[in-house]
Amino acid sequence: MIYNISSDENPMIKHIKQLARRKYRLEYGEYMVEGVRIIRDGLENNSSIKSIVFSERLYNTSGGEGLLQDLLEKNIKIYQVPESIFLKLSDTQNPQGIIGIFSCKAYDLDAILNCEKSLFLILDRIQDPGNLGTIIRSADAAGFDAVLLTKGCVDLYNLKTIRSTMGSIFHFPIIHVGKTKDVIQHLKAETIKIVSTSLETNKYYDEVDYKGRTAFVIGNEGHGVLKEVLDLSDELVKIPMKGKAESLNAAIAASIMMYEAVRQRRNQKI
Incomplete structure (x- = not known):
């Protein structure tokens, strides 16, 4: 009616x-x-x-x-x-x-953590709605288990964010988790490898094994990943920059990282 x-x-x-x-x-x-x-x-x-x-x-x-x-x-x-x-x-x-x-839909992080070959994306204070929505869409496409939004991230239900997810918001697990440091400690206790992006490392993103349980940390667009989070990470990696650009858009960087995990797992039965 x-x-x-x-x-x-x-x-x-x-x-x-x-x-x-x-x-x-x-x-x-x-x-x-x-x-x-x-x-x-x-x-x-x-x-x-x-x-x-x-x-x-x-x-x-x-x-x-x-x-x-x-x-x-x-x-x-x-x-x-x-x-x-x-x-x-x-x-x-x-x-x-x-x-x-x-x-609004709520998901249980601990229930999702039960997956043996878990892949997670932790977003550390991402501020741009378009970036957030695009990252969620990419994580969905890459077959990740969930995107974890830490305190300080832009609102998930911003209309621009919703449009940028292209519908992924309706079925893909997105979980608010509080402080980045706290969720990382929780995931480490569950034997999940924490991999953070950082310019202060000599290791490239494709030199690390992502076949086991892994969580990538993508930092704030302007300031990167918090130092206290870098200190807790199991691996620090960077994406090679061969041109004159100083950095990549956060959504692009996240997608590159996620699809390296997809590439490594392609021939595995996950």
Whole structure:
């Protein structure tokens, strides 16, 4: 059933506006997603969709009407609003006319650690939403077990982050773990090798064995991995820089590291 909303003073509209702020996303355990493709991804991955808000524009968007019909069949609460109200809620330059409210999903780190050949990515204070989303997408594609977000990372439910994951956010384990130092000590106690990126080493990333249980640490875009984390690491590695560029984008560096592990394990039965 579709409910009509005509006023931006409606409680649902106020609620969606609140979800634009991290404070309220944490308070309600919900986040906002915008666009036909990514909401379709959420639906197909059985994510918990709390409600949908759409405008007339959706009917003129490719795949929009079909998505709306599929959502109606799932008995999800759906609200239609005037275009003027929808534009106040939208975060994109070219809105497609649909916004979804999803429940945040929680994963149990200790349960995931049970995998014999675990591969993890620890993100140490990553700040750029696009980097975070791209790293999550790459980790999903590379077959990693989880991405661990430490204290100080950009908000996972930032709309730019969500878009950059290209749907991975709906099915790939992403876990908030607190301080980087604490999670590393926890993983080391589980006999997981900690490999951090650092310019202060002579060892290259492809000179280390990643066939066993391994966690890569990717540091903050401007400052790299914390010294206390480097001191706890089992291996420090770097990616060779042959040109004049001083550094790589964090998402590119993470992808290079992850796919070296994939290369080494290619002929193994994991």
